[in-house]
Amino acid sequence: MEEDTDFRIRFSSLCFITDHVGFHGTIKSSPSDFVVIEIDEQGQLINKATDEPVCKISEILPAPNNFAKKTKLGFPNVSFEEGSNQEVNTLVRCSNVDQNRQSGSEREETINDGTSQGEEEKVYLLGSLLDEKTNELLNQFACDIKEKWNSKSELTEASPEFSLGRILDKKQRAILHSAIRQKFPFLLTVGKNSEIVVKPNLEYKELCHLVSEEEAFDFFKYLDAKKENSKFTFKPDTNKDHRKAVHHFVNKKFGNLVETKSFPEANYNAGNPNIVITVRFREKAHKPRKRSVECQERKVIYTAFTLRKENLEMFEAVGFLAIKLGVIPSDFSYAGLKDKKAITYQAMVVRKVTPEREERERKRERERKRKGGGARSTNSHIYLDWTSAGLQTGDLSVPGQRSIHCATTNDCLRLGQLKGNHFDIVIRNVKSHTNDSANLRERILEAIENVKNKGFVNYYGPQRFGMGRKVHTDQIGLALLKSEMVKAVKLFLTPEDLDDPVNRAKKYFLQTEDAKGTLALMPEFKVRERALLESLHRFGMTEEGCIQAWFSLPHSMRIFYVHAYSSKIWNEAVSYRLATYGSRVVEGDLVCLDEDSDDEHFPNSKVHLITEEEESANTYSIHQVVLPVLGYNIQYPKNKVGLWYQEVLSRDGLQTCRFKIPALKLNVPGCYRKILKQPHNLSYQLREERDSDVKAEGSHIDEATLSLLISFDLDASCYATVCLREIMKHDF
Template identity: 45%
Template sequence: MEKEAPYYTFLDTLCYISDHIGFYGTIKNSPADFVVTEIDESGELVTRDSSKETEEQMQASSNEMTTGQNNVKKQRTNLRDLHDSRAGVSGSISDLSEVASEEMKDFTSNALHYHFNVTVLDSLNHFADSIKSAWKAQLSEADHQELSLGLFPEKSERANIHSAVRQTFPFLITFTKSTELLVKPNLDYQELCQLTSEEEADDFFTFLDAKVENSRFTFQPDSCKEHRTRVHHFINKKFGKLLETKSFSEKDNGLQMATITVRFRERKCPSIKRHRTEEVDKHSVYTAFTLQKENLETLEAISYLSTLLGILPSDFSYAGIKDKKAITYQTMVVKKVSPESLRTVESSIRRKGMKMYNIHPVTQPLRLGQLTGNHFSIVVRDVSNHSDDSLTDVQLRIEEAICNVKMNGFINYYGPQRFGKGQAHEIGLSLLKEEMERAVKLLFTPDAAEDSVNKAKKYFVETGDAKGSLALMPNYKVRERMLLRALHRYGMNHEGCIRGWLCIPHSMRIFYIHAYCSKVWNEAACFRVKSYGAKVVEGDLVIREQNASEKSSLSDRVHVVTAAEEEAKTYTMSQVVLPMPGHSVTYPANKVGQWYRDALAKDGLQTCKFRVGSLQLNLPGCYRQIFKYPLKLAYELSLGSQHEEKEVTTGTEIVALPKPHLTLTLDLESSCYATVCLREMMKFNF
């Protein structure tokens, strides 16, 4: 049990899977009592000395980067040569465009025939004709029509089809649901057709989709300033982040005309003299390192590092979040920072409880979940029996508990770290309901502790003075300070609160919604186990095994168990999953599915799309196994005495014999929580 305030008191209501009695003890008395080491994808601990391997990686990465840069230069040369050869066909820009257009039509036509059979092509052509006909007849029901083009597991194949369809039918847009590719009307195209000719709209969207570097698109000359203004506004509103427009005046038969030219925005360069190739090279620099941190949140560590290096927190990537009150080792990758530059901050980060090892260049960032799991070394102190179980030797209780967890596993609940302290899940619920002001108030609601953080929160709640609260808030409270700065600038109204939340990095914003969804998952898992126990039943969701030759996404492998499969015991509990709420998940087809619907409705989310556009948050959902098992579980009990703490009288002095402590080592798969495994083992909430 931690010395600090509890993270998440409603873990108390969640059930267990085994019926042993358990034992009492405390964890995380100090960071050294809880050591977490990441296990990489090759199954190796990230802390092992890999100096020789690092040198080999540096050389390999250097070679790859050089090869990649040469390929980029070669492609650019080819593009310039192609541009020059086309320019030689005619000195006229319009002739050049026609040549390019004809080549593109040939290419996209061949691509469509390659990917689609005759039936799909006919359906696509018919769909395109029906959309055009409906628009001419001013029928609005066509705006919501969709056509499925089929399932395409390969991402590269989907990308080619996206481009081919949009180049052939500029008035359509393509999108993907899982691996299914669909097409629907492009309403932006329809809106532009009200300002320009259909031919110009076709050419504009073909130009837009092609995204050819340094290319431009020019509309027909126009003498009406008001009409040109409307075109400018349309493009800036719809594509302002990607395109920029400018009008050029000219005279035609004595009449003052103007043409609107559109081009792609250039990337911002730190120096006017710096060439674009150098800028690309800079952004393609990735440096990996092992981060050791002590008593520090992962996001807090990243925030401090980004400040020292003068980059954004989003420039760091990692495989997973690690515990705060612990000593942890994990791999990180930072972009736009060379190994030499990273080494310059090594001495500065030591005072914050951080160290870096194995610094070397790599070619790409990390992604969440890109690890095998974590290795834990845990000391449970003050081990004793529960108060109502004083007659049995504590060593027998420990052996019984460890045996049960090895055999039966544990319910794979999200642990305390997923929720932080305070009301993270309530904040997440408010953000999902787009109650931005309530979410801010919840974040700044103080708890009972008398410290500088709560004093700053209390001052803000009482006065609403964001500037004054910022002066009181400690520097290490990164997200609170970011939000207070924004509230001081934009105000505490709905729009100001949105701007405030947007000032917090995406990973921090989405943390709160994940906390809410994790709470729902935990309670759903508890309901599932109480309702059906440890057997697979009809309506459960399972993850089907994937053959080596198959290439399908996880969502495609989710299967609803049938009555016949339940009777035949086709699946095991290790395959049973429950969904994290989101817009792209399937819910169980038994009373657990109804539980989800009731729980979300109770929280006012019965119509929630799990997208918060104003905060750029999108939650498709995911699936999580209900049961997990510890790997390589070993333990050692250090008996300070053979029994529990006793008072021993020696003359006039009373001596308290120390209680024993338990040392555990175990491996857990990624996204599993050691505190949850310990909870099942000890039958005790931390």
């Protein structure tokens, strides 16, 4: 691969805050040289007492020639962040559906399941809620609409309406809305200041052009019933283009409410299969701290566990687990992302999976290996240490395992819900920046003590941006912020200069835009790429198709790219701030008033603008200075740094950007980040290692090399590589 010169220039231009000389060394020679252990909110290491995992689930990556079958991902969670005034909608996952599809009678049971006994009672109450004349007029209005449609005559431009008059009782209005739509699914009801107005449902008529009226009638009854965990199935269909049109219609008109998926019917002919389209409701999202009593009483299974992964990207690990356990990536929640080339331990929570189910998966894995399935050749591993099912607020533990604490009201983890991370790092082949090695030990001691006392510049680390790649994650984020959806997809699928199955598949796609053909080439473990390609195959490489493709990724993955752009700008901003003002706290700077806060997400009320008097009196220190991470709910410094932010946004074409992407249901409020941080509990040890070298004539010599073993804790969202960069004065 060609050297990523742009990336090296970007990071070599970043500042240092200390003035020692530093030293050279090699980090991440192997994953075992870089161990990361999450620290929970109570300050406890998340891994258990022993380093050995409870079970090894699988070696994750297939061999290069092990190409994929269809990835079972379903749809991810999509939600507005807390604080948005818009309605929150969450997509429900598509469970793995049995290939034995329903017969006709079973299909009718599925459809009828959408209307509960309570809904039937509402229809029955329609006559008692309306007076006899109004009821007759409503029936006549409905008959007139159907007659015009059946005669294929067009309705007048001004859609006909029928008013039921003003109904003051709110509950009575709600019952009437539902009762009318259940009895007449081809009608719409609209509320206007306590008045109920009935109109023809033109979407019903449009669907009747695609499916039978019987199916349209049942489908709209199903929609209005909104019964959780129910599904609706259209009649079997052999015409792929026709099925695609039905998918498009349902997703375009009702995509926020339901999702669709195609499955083969039972005993189908492989040459000309009957395919059925199944519709499921997307699960309703509930904002934390605003849940109803009914929502609190609803029991959803959550299982907390410790994930140990080695030499594996976080998103790939989640994607693999999702396939293995029959759920989707958005069913997993976690407090933070972890390094790839490392051994990492972190807390995770998964919805709708019990430890018993995981145990069955382990037994299947052992049985597969016993029968000769064998382990696949790879250097990547994941391990699971399950701790409890039915997660509730409080500590969870089982004998012999360290407890995991989850304190969120919705029983899942959120990003940032951790105190920090503990690092055990080996720096090998330590050398002086010059040939003088006499004072190397003193220089190492000086460097460590300097950073321990003064701290380091709190940059976002290179792994956040995709070090060594042609396209960096912040470039994709910028395209998304500018609503350049097609460009963002192409950037995401840009290949590296490597001849392997993944990059050959990406290269083929950019040359042909053939999503189906690319899917056949893309290996199974590339879960994100396959999810995106499946969606592009379904919706096309158009602007709207690419929007749908981004929705195939969970919310956490979509917003990751936008955050990467904000992180890049923050790195540049802090470099400009230190180059312009140094370590002085000047008028117009922003400082955090809460000295105990280690969290980036403190409110604007905790951020203070420095006055001229405070600058003169040296009221605040450089360790309290913060800079905003871009978003819609931040304030900028009132000095040269604030002007710099505006110039950069203008440079990148974001002068009017509100940091909300409605098309992708993404809201980015922004936050504040301290420009300096310090490691905690820092300790180190120097160790000599001897490598035996063989000369050409056969004689042996021992060369001693110095390794540095260093351990420390960092607050959440701090990067060990950035701390090491300050210690060593060396860019990685």
